Structures are given as structure tokens and as C-alpha cells.
Amino acid sequence: MKILANLQSRPRVHIDTRATSAASERRLLTTVTSSMADPVPAYLEKHSITGMLNGIVEDLVKEQPADPITFLINGLLKESTKRGQETALLQRLNELKTTLLKDQQEVKGLAAEKKALEEEISKLQYRVTHLCLTIDEMEAGGATSGGSSAKASGGGGVGVTVSESGVKLPASLIGVPPGHTPFSWAGGVAVGGAPSAGASAGTGTSAKGASAPSSGLPKERFSDRVAVATLLKASGAAEGTRVVVMGWVKTNRTQKKLCFMSINDGSCASHLQLVVTKDEVPEAMWEAATGAGNGASVRVEGCLKASPKEGQKWELPVESIEVLGPSDGAKYPIPPVKINLETLRAITHMRPRTGVMGAVMRIRNSLAYATHNFFQQSGFMYVHAPLITGADCEGAGEMFQVTTLDLAKPLPKLGNDVDYTKDFFGKPAFLTVSGQLNGEYYACAFGSIYTFGPTFRAENSNTTRHLAEFWMIEPEIAFCDLPKNMDCAESYLRHCFRHVLENNADDLAFLEEFEINRKADEGIVDTEAKLRERLEVVVKNDFGRLPYTEAIEIVSKVAGPREGVPWEFPPVWGQELQTEHEKYLAEVVYKKPVIVYNYPKGCKAFYMRMNEGCAPGKETVAAMDVLFPRVGEMVGGSQREERLDILLAKMAEMGLKEEDYSGYLDTRRFGSQPHAGFGVGFERLVLYATGMGNIRDAIPFPRTVGQMIH
Numbered sequence: 001m002k003i004l005a006n007l008q009s010r011p012r013v014h015i016d017t018r019a020t021s022a023a024s025e026r027r028l029l030t031t032v033t034s035s036m037a038d039p040v041p042a043y044l045e046k047h048s049i050t051g052m053l054n055g056i057v058e059d060l061v062k063e064q065p066a067d068p069i070t071f072l073i074n075g076l077l078k079e080s081t082k083r084g085q086e087t088a089l090l091q092r093l094n095e096l097k098t099t100l101l102k103d104q105q106e107v108k109g110l111a112a113e114k115k116a117l118e119e120e121i122s123k124l125q126y127r128v129t130h131l132c133l134t135i136d137e138m139e140a141g142g143a144t145s146g147g148s149s150a151k152a153s154g155g156g157g158v159g160v161t162v163s164e165s166g167v168k169l170p171a172s173l174i175g176v177p178p179g180h181t182p183f184s185w186a187g188g189v190a191v192g193g194a195p196s197a198g199a200s201a202g203t204g205t206s207a208k209g210a211s212a213p214s215s216g217l218p219k220e221r222f223s224d225r226v227a228v229a230t231l232l233k234a235s236g237a238a239e240g241t242r243v244v245v246m247g248w249v250k251t252n253r254t255q256k257k258l259c260f261m262s263i264n265d266g267s268c269a270s271h272l273q274l275v276v277t278k279d280e281v282p283e284a285m286w287e288a289a290t291g292a293g294n295g296a297s298v299r300v301e302g303c304l305k306a307s308p309k310e311g312q313k314w315e316l317p318v319e320s321i322e323v324l325g326p327s328d329g330a331k332y333p334i335p336p337v338k339i340n341l342e343t344l345r346a347i348t349h350m351r352p353r354t355g356v357m358g359a360v361m362r363i364r365n366s367l368a369y370a371t372h373n374f375f376q377q378s379g380f381m382y383v384h385a386p387l388i389t390g391a392d393c394e395g396a397g398e399m400f401q402v403t404t405l406d407l408a409k410p411l412p413k414l415g416n417d418v419d420y421t422k423d424f425f426g427k428p429a430f431l432t433v434s435g436q437l438n439g440e441y442y443a444c445a446f447g448s449i450y451t452f453g454p455t456f457r458a459e460n461s462n463t464t465r466h467l468a469e470f471w472m473i474e475p476e477i478a479f480c481d482l483p484k485n486m487d488c489a490e491s492y493l494r495h496c497f498r499h500v501l502e503n504n505a506d507d508l509a510f511l512e513e514f515e516i517n518r519k520a521d522e523g524i525v526d527t528e529a530k531l532r533e534r535l536e537v538v539v540k541n542d543f544g545r546l547p548y549t550e551a552i553e554i555v556s557k558v559a560g561p562r563e564g565v566p567w568e569f570p571p572v573w574g575q576e577l578q579t580e581h582e583k584y585l586a587e588v589v590y591k592k593p594v595i596v597y598n599y600p601k602g603c604k605a606f607y608m609r610m611n612e613g614c615a616p617g618k619e620t621v622a623a624m625d626v627l628f629p630r631v632g633e634m635v636g637g638s639q640r641e642e643r644l645d646i647l648l649a650k651m652a653e654m655g656l657k658e659e660d661y662s663g664y665l666d667t668r669r670f671g672s673q674p675h676a677g678f679g680v681g682f683e684r685l686v687l688y689a690t691g692m693g694n695i696r697d698a699i700p701f702p703r704t705v706g707q708m709i710h
Contacts, residue, residue, distance in 0.1 A: 052079055217243060229267035231304065231314055242303050245272060245316065248353060249296045249327070251336060252289075259289045263298060266352075269359050269510040273307065273315040274300055281318065289321050293329025294336065295353070298322065341697055348701050349710045356514050359507035360697060363500055364686045368452075370499035371473055371682075374492050375450045380475060383442045385435025385451040390427055391660050398459045399430040400468075431456035434679060435474050436607075437664050440640065443476035443675055444667045450475040452682075462705050464694040465579070465632070467683060469703035476677035482609075482622040482639040485676035486595050489626055489635050490543045492680070493593070498539045500689050501532065508532050515691045531691040534629070537592050544594035548620065549573065551596045554589060555581045561588070576603045577625070582632040593634070597624040606650045607664075608638040624678070631688050637678020644668040 044050050056075040065071040077090070217226045217234055225246040234241075247265035254260075257278040262271035276289040292298060299322045307315040333350045344351040351357045372382065388402055404424040405411055412419040420428050435451035442449045451474045459466060477488065500508070512531040519526045529537070546554075552573050560566040561584045569578040577585075577596065586594050598611060601619040608621035626635035641647045647668060651658065658665065686698035696702035701710055 216241060225265070225299075227267040228263070228265045228270070228272045231272060231316075232268065232270055234304070234314065236306070238304055239306055240303050242301065243316070244299065244301045246297070246299045246324070247272070249292050249294055249298060252292055252294065252329070254290050259286070261289065261292065261298075263300070264353075264358075266358060268362075269355055269506050273309070273312060274302075274318050274321075275315055276318045276321065281321070285318075285321050288323045289318070291326075292323050293327045293332060295327035295329070295332045295334070296323055297325040297327075299324055341692075341694065345696055345702065345707075346709065352700070355510060357697070359504075359510045359514075360686065360690045360692060361700065362507050363504050363511075363689050364698065366500050366504050367496050367682070367685055367689060370496045371452060371492075373499070374495045375475060378448070378488075380448045380450045381442065381446045383435075383439060383449045383451050385432065385438040385453060385474075387432050387454065387456075388425075388429050389432045389438075390425070390429055391437055391664075398457050399433055400456050400458050402429040402431060433457050434472065436476065436677060436679065437661075439474055439476040439677065440667060440675065441663065443478045443677070444671070444673070447478045448475070460705055464696075465684070467695055467699065467702055467704055470699065471682035473680040473682055474677060476675060478673055478675045480639075480676040481674055482597060482624060482676060485637055485639060485678060486545065486597065486624055486626075489624075489637060489678050489680075490593075490595070493626065493634070493685075494539050496685060497535045497689060501535055501539065508535075511690050511692075518693075534691075535689065538628075541592050543626065544590040544592060546594065546596060547598045548577075548596055548600065549598070551577065551581075551585060555584060558584075574600045574602055577627075579632040582625070582627040583629065586627045586632075587629040591629075593626060593628050595624055595626050597622070599623040599625075604638070606654050606656060607640055607647070609641045609643075610646055610650075622676075626678075628684075628688055631684050634684055634688070635678050635680050637676065639674065639676040642668060642672045642674055644672065 056072060056079075059075060060068060060071055063071070080090075217230055217238060219225060220227050223246075224244050226243045228245065228247060231238075231243065231245065245263070245265070247263035250262045250264050250271050252259070252261045259274075259276035259278075261274040261276065263274060264271045276286065278286050281289070300316065300318050301320040302316045302318045304314050305317055307313060309315070333347050334354060339354070341356075344354065344357065352361060375382070402424075405418075405422065412422045414421070420426065423429070432455055434455055435453060439449055439451050451472070453471065454469055455472045456469050458468065473492075475488065475492075477485065480488075508531060515531055516526065528534075552571050555567075555571040555577075561580050567578075568580060571577070571581055576599075582596075585596070586592070598620045599608075601608075601610065601621050604621050604623045608623045611620045611622055614620055622639035624635075624637050625633050628634040641650065644665065647665070648658070651661065683695050683698040686692075687695050690698065692698055696704065
């Protein structure tokens, strides 16, 4: 404190920086230190402080760094190293480094343990679900009430005891892999002496009448049959189990006294082979079996048997067969030979029975499930947007009009215009192009919502990427900006493809082989990654992100998408990126999905938020597109314009009438807030997940220009 007081009491020294030289700075340092109280110079001399500081100052003056403070600190650290005096700071940094490395190893170990526990929980949940279903079946099949127990046995099966205290499984059932009920694990169990699910139950349909373990494999709900997919995944313990299977004949051939038939019930891509032996069934059944043409529906019963054929786990020796619906194989629209996809589009009511469309539709189903799963788990509310609307969300005017006016008669007029007060709604009505505007109303009340339904656009486009009727997923998120909106879109897409990889392995394998064969037939040299590899890239890698202006600069540096091929549409700032530009960025530059954001105002919809601080003529909006290899635009979204005055100005600029959007404007008048959202074309999602080349093969009944079948 005395030193501080002495220094503070001394007159301040004014330095004229215009005349100060390096030498005068050094003299100044020496003068200040020598003028202090006597103990101070002794201390400085003892530790060689003066010489050290003068040396550092000389280096500072010589190099004149942009960051002098960091320079001085580094000088002190170097001096401490020379003297062998490691500073407390360095000691602490080394300690922190050691601690961080140790923590990283612990985190890796904990992450691995967490993953293993999550997998175990999933397996246990699966077992519990099927165990509960089994108990329900046991109780319905003869278990008594009032606290008494029911013993499950029969056919050499293992007992399962059900009582008020719970369920007691025998040791042989512990640790059985998931995918089966306790019955299937035990190799077939009956309840209370009564036939269990799938057994003949005294119907008299069995040709042999021999007793066999009744089916412990789970039946399809509301049906007596066991799905083919369930059979093909059954463990070895299921051999000899009696099952009832129903499906449609895919192939049928007879060799002397044996009839080999394959059937499929739509539950998976693979078929189940049936073997009918002439000497083991009544003559009428033999005639029915050999006469069943392709497409016929059949009900068969028998006991599962391990198949001797390589690549085929099970076959079913038939004890009973009934043709439920005959089919003339000679006239069946789907021949056993190859048929191209274009031909199938002309018979959209029959093409679901083909292997390729079966795989596509099962994956479509999985993507729909994953969509609801993602948003429900993320706290979103599912909202049903109307299909009939009076507003053009996109402002493009490409809408299908809805009217009850009799077009065969002269239309009522009001001046030179049609008098729509005479129409059903009293005003012009259209099929919706988007559920976004209605979704925003609910987001402004519930926070986070999503719509998932059909939308329509009367765009006269006949490409492999466009449909007139298609499904859209459109989330809207209150209190959300553009970066968070991009995070949501990326998380959703990666979740969907991860779900397909985990739950549709057989279908993906089928479609991957189909794609390889299709390209070979078309003479295409296949240099791209296989289907499952492409999906893995999406799931395992963060998406690229770049502003529109940078994207235009990148695309403008090359003459075309590949060597020797010029751009069909040369890139120009202010115009939308074309599909060829989008694919180039995703396929060539990033080699993975990429998000382009901050598009020019002139090429985007009126509701997108204006960015601030833009140069005149370079105004942009907070819009984003997610671009995928092979597809181009997968997602389009934006932060919405929440400022009423700016929104009104943009609507006037685009010629939109305020009265048509009165409800939309009210959300800005009463409690407006930042919010954002995006739209995903569901068929494009299906297209990428399946590797199909035409979007018309990604929807059950495609609607396009000049085409509306069934």
C-alpha cells in the first residue's frame, strides 16, 4: 500500500508520443523504477526484473504487434521458461488438460453404456408388450378368474403360470431374443387344454387330422392368420408349429406328385413356399392347389418345417388348402416375367401386388410413422388443415378451382366477371396448395404444430419430380428463428432415414438389388453409392450450410454440372436455383445434403421475413431450402414475417388482397411473435428412401397432367 501511495503521490508524467523514441521509452521505465522506495529497487535487482522488462519492451517496440497485450504476456511466459519457473497459470492449464482428457474417456465409456442400456430397454419393452398380448390370449382361451391359475402346456411345450401375483416363466424362456411371443419361444403352447391361436380348433379342415403343437406365433389382429413376415423371422423352436397362413399366389408349379407354390401376404418382400403332396391331401384339395393361378387368394394350414433350400429358412408342408378367390393366371395383369414401371403405372390398382411396389409402400408407411413419431416426441401438436381454401398460400396462382356451378350452362355474371355469390361458398374456392397459413394460426396458440396431408398444384409440369396431388409435412414453430428452423428440418430428415434403415432392412435390400438390375438393363454405368450407403450418409453426417449468394458464386465458377455439359439455365443472382444447380451443390460440392439460406426477396413468397441491413437491389429473405443428391430440393422453409407493416407492403407489391388474408393478418395484429416453419414433399422423401427414379412410383395413385387412373 505504501508503494501504491508513493506512486500515486508522484506527479504524473506527460509523454509526447510524437517525439518519443524507443530509447526514451526505455529511459522512462528505468526512471520510474529507480524513483520508487528503497526496498523496491532491491527487489527488482534481485530478480532481474528491470532488465527483463526492458528486454520485452525493446522487442515490443521492434515488432510493434497488432495485439501488444498478448505479446507482453507471451514474453513473460518465455522468460519464466528460461528461468525454469513454471507459472501457476501453466500448471493450472496442464491440470485442466489432464482432467479434460480423463473426462473425455469417461464420456465415451458412458455413451457406450447408455447405448447398450437403451438397446436392452427396447428389447425388454418388446418382450413385455408381447408377453401382455400372450397373457390376454391365454386368459381368453380358458384361464379361470378369481385368482386361480392357468397352466399352459401341450405338445411338449413348457408351462407358463399366470396368477394374481404375476407371470412366472420357466427358465427355458429367459433370455430368448426379441421378435417372438413367449409361445413361439417355447415351441408351441396351448392354454387349458384348448387349441391356441392358429390351431384348427376342431374345424375338420386338416386332411391328416394328426395332432401337432398349436401355433404360438402371434396372429394378425382381427384375423386367424399368421403373417408371412412373422413366420420367416421365427426362431428354430417354431419348427413343427401348426399355423394358418393366407395370401396371394405368386408362383405355382407341379412336378408329378408335388405342387410347389409361393405366396405373399404383403407383410414383407419375401415369399413363403408351400409344398403340397398329392398322396397326403384329398383329391379335391390337390386339384384346388394345382389349379390356383397367379394372383389367387388362398388359405393354407400346416406345420412349419425347416427348408432344405439355401436362402430359405422355412417352408410349409400343406395339410389343408382352400382357394378363397380364384384367378385365371393366363389373364392375370402382372406376368411372372419382368414388367417395366411405366406399364405398372397404367394398372395402379394391381401394382401393389408386385415386389417393388410392395417394398416402396412399406417404406412409405415407415416414413409416415417416423414423421408422427418425431413430431409427437418433440412436443408438436398434429393439426388437420382444410383441403378447400380461398387463399393462395404461395401466391403463384397454380390452383385447382372448386365450384358447384353448372359448367354446362352459362355462368352467372356480375359485370364481366363470374358471380361467385351464386357458388357454394359465395366466393371463389380452390384446393389447397399448402396447409401453412392455417398451421400458423394454430402455432400462434399452441407453440409447435405440424400438418400432414394432401396438397394440390395445377402446375403444367410432366417431369419425374412433379405431381398434381401430393402429401406435405408442414411444421410451424412459434418463437423460432431461421437457424433453429434449419436444425428442426435436419433433425427430422435424419430421424426418418434412420428409422427406415433400422426397420426396413429387407425392403431396402430388395430395392437396392432392383436398382442395380434396372441400371444394368438400361445400360447405365453405375458409379454412385448403393441405396443403403446413400441413406447412411444422410444419417451419419451433419448437413452443409451456406447462404444463397455463396451458392451462386460456387455454381458460377463452373460451366456446367459436369465436364462438357453446359448449364441449361445459367446461374443468375436473384433467380431461383434450378434443379441442376441444386444437384451439383449436393452431389459434387458437398456430397451430402446441404441447406441454402437467405434467398433474394424477388424469388420467394410474400410471407417470408425480410432480412435487415441488405444493400438496395440485394434484399434477401430468411428462407432456406434443403437440397439432396439425386432429388434437388427436399425441403423449403423460412422464418415468417411477423411485422405487420412490412407484411402489408409486400402483399401490396405482389397484388394480394388484404381481405383474402384477414385472418392471417390478425395473427400479426394481436400478439405477433417470431416464428418459422417448413414444408417437406412426402413423395420426395419416399423417392430418396427407395431409390426410385420417378416420383409417380412413390405414391399409391399418381395424379399428373393428363393422368388420373382409379
